[in-house]
Amino acid sequence: MRIAFAADDENETTKAVLDYLAAEHEVVRPAQGESWPQLGAAVGQAVVDGDADFGIVMCWTGTGTAIAANKVPGVRAALAWEAWIAEGARKWNDANVLAMSLKRLAPDVAVEVTKAFLGVSEPDPDEAANIAQL
Numbered sequence: 001m002r003i004a005f006a007a008d009d010e011n012e013t014t015k016a017v018l019d020y021l022a023a024e025h026e027v028v029r030p031a032q033g034e035s036w037p038q039l040g041a042a043v044g045q046a047v048v049d050g051d052a053d054f055g056i057v058m059c060w061t062g063t064g065t066a067i068a069a070n071k072v073p074g075v076r077a078a079l080a081w082e083a084w085i086a087e088g089a090r091k092w093n094d095a096n097v098l099a100m101s102l103k104r105l106a107p108d109v110a111v112e113v114t115k116a117f118l119g120v121s122e123p124d125p126d127e128a129a130n131i132a133q134l
């Protein structure tokens with residue numbers, strides 16, 4: 001899959017996520033070196049424009065980039081810190097952008113969360129009516 005990725009800082013956690021994405025997917029970098037609001041918006045826009053299948057945004061907390069991505073109409077960005085939350089965001093909310101904290105998630109956990117998010121191919125059809133109201 002094509003995954004749009006942006007982070008406003010680099011550390012072992014962002015490197016681990018990027019290494020995993022590069023090994024398993026095509027990585028799209030719609031913006032780099034900009035502020036977290038710009039990075040979140042750029043990733044959200046890439047997803048909405050069809051330049052990427054999903055987006056992943058990371059900042060210190062994950063919250064700012066999630067909010068910025070969610071301002072783009074059509075984006076459903078979810079902040080996740082464990083695999084079950086990430087999987088549920090895809091299954092029950094049809095999230096198309098994953099947001100994670102680059103400060104609080106250990107590298108292996110961030111990769112596990114990423115895998116869980118990207119591992120759900122279709123949302124639960126029982127949630128279609130709810131998702132349509134988002």
Ligand SMILES: O=C(CO)[C@H](O)[C@H](O)COP(=O)(O)O
Binds near residue numbers: 061
């Ligand atoms: O977590 C964040 C936003 O939610 C940012 O990463 C954090 O606030 C640092 O930003 P800056 O480098 O602009 O001070």
